[in-house]
Amino acid sequence: MFNALNRYLSRLDGDARPQQKDGPGYGFQVLRNTNLELGVEPWFDFIVGINGRLIDNPDPRLFAQEVRNCAGASVALGLWSAKGQRTRVLHVPVPADTRSLGLSLQWTPLSVASNVWHVLDVAANSPADHAGFLPYSDYILGTPDGTLHGESGLGELVDDYIGRPLKLWVYNNEYNVTREVEIVPSREWGGEGALGCVLGYGALHRLPAPLSEPVNAPGETMFDGDTTTSNLGTGAGADQFAALAPQNDSSNTFVPAASNDFLVPAQLVSSTPPPPAGSAPPRSKKKDRHGHAPKRLMDDYFAEEEKKSRELDGNIAASKTPPPPPPKTGGGPPRGPPKAESQAGGEDNDVD
DSSP states (O other): OHHHHHHHHHHHHHSOOOOOSSSTTEEEEEEEEOOTTSOOOTTTEEEEEETTEEOOOOOHHHHHHHHHTTTTSEEEEEEEETTTTEEEEEEEEOOTTTOOOOEEEEEEEGGGGGOOEEEEEEOTTSHHHHHTOOTTTEEEEEBTTEEEOSTTHHHHHHHHTTTSOEEEEEEETTTTEEEEEEEOOOSOSSSSSSSOEEEEOSGGGSOOOOTTSOOOOTTOOSSSOOEEEOTTOOOSOGGGGOOOOOOOOOOOOEEEOSSSOOOOOSOOSSSSOOOOTTSOOOOOOOOOOSSOOHHHHHHHHHHHHHHHHHHHHHHHHHHSOOOOOOOOTTOOSOOOOOOOOHHHHHHHHHHO
């Protein structure tokens, strides 16, 4: 019976899963942006539509021809961002002389943006602590030494760099910057794990939207194709570029990079300069956050429960009857009734 069940499961596992190479779920990932006035972020932004149409052909020549046809005017780009998994429309003017946008693109599945690891906790005196990892706000994007695929991709990379310096790209949600961190994995630092930090992976640990963007109202869904429009103008609706959610990638491997100049995930030349390599961002006074951090949620929860407990104790104490007052000073204990002495006196007379 069990052998038949195992054969049935093996046949199910062996069935080829349909792969959508040219359909939704793919787009042109922005690798580099030489136009600093263009609001496009390398690594985070994917071009999934152009001029009101979804891009379903990976041929870059067709995309370049569509851009050249808009020379002297503007082109509408449908951008899907890994930060919050939202889609927006960006109207970009195309110069008549160069007829180029100044972008380096690569046809990539959107599921690449889900290969991030959320730093949840950092142990004291651990390699992650010495490297400057910040809990809850840091996300590991990848490494300049190769490409990470699947949940086990980072673990395989760390095992290969035990005792050696490893460079990682780390994105911080609070400061909206990406920095390069150098860490030396070790199993002899006195705690568990080679990094000394707790990491989260999956749908609950995707990159959130920056704190500068408005938070979804109650009842709205997170990590959905929310239609926001760029400040450069509106034209075709963002719903025309609604991209499907990233599909899970079954491959769990680490692919080494062909060269050191592989991919720069952040536009480092921005209004907010990133912190130096190997150091954490300065812990200055933070702005009022629109969201609720897990630590703040727990503090509010415990404070509310403590307040309820005190109110309950006060109600119980008020319902009890107060104890009797203490006796007056100098009065002594209460006296009993006087003893009868007549009978005792009669007995004495008989003895005499």
